[in-house]
Amino acid sequence: MNRLKKATAANRAAAQVQREAGREEAAVRLEARAGELESGRLTDRTDDALAIVRFAFRR
Numbered sequence: 001m002n003r004l005k006k007a008t009a010a011n012r013a014a015a016q017v018q019r020e021a022g023r024e025e026a027a028v029r030l031e032a033r034a035g036e037l038e039s040g041r042l043t044d045r046t047d048d049a050l051a052i053v054r055f056a057f058r059r
Contacts, residue, residue, distance in 0.1 A: 008034045008037040011030045
């Protein structure tokens with residue numbers, strides 16, 4: 001869950017930078033992505049994917 005919180009914060013910071021640069025459309029996309037991450041609809045499966053890759057390459 002920590003990765004999702006970090007990604008949310010990074011997206012919000014990037015959105016602020018985009019707004020300051022005058023790129024509102026990009027900022028809206030980044031804010032929407034941050035909202036998706038924050039909503040809990042997404043699940044962090046990084047550890048699961050790494051376990052599968054490690055298992056596959058052990059053979």
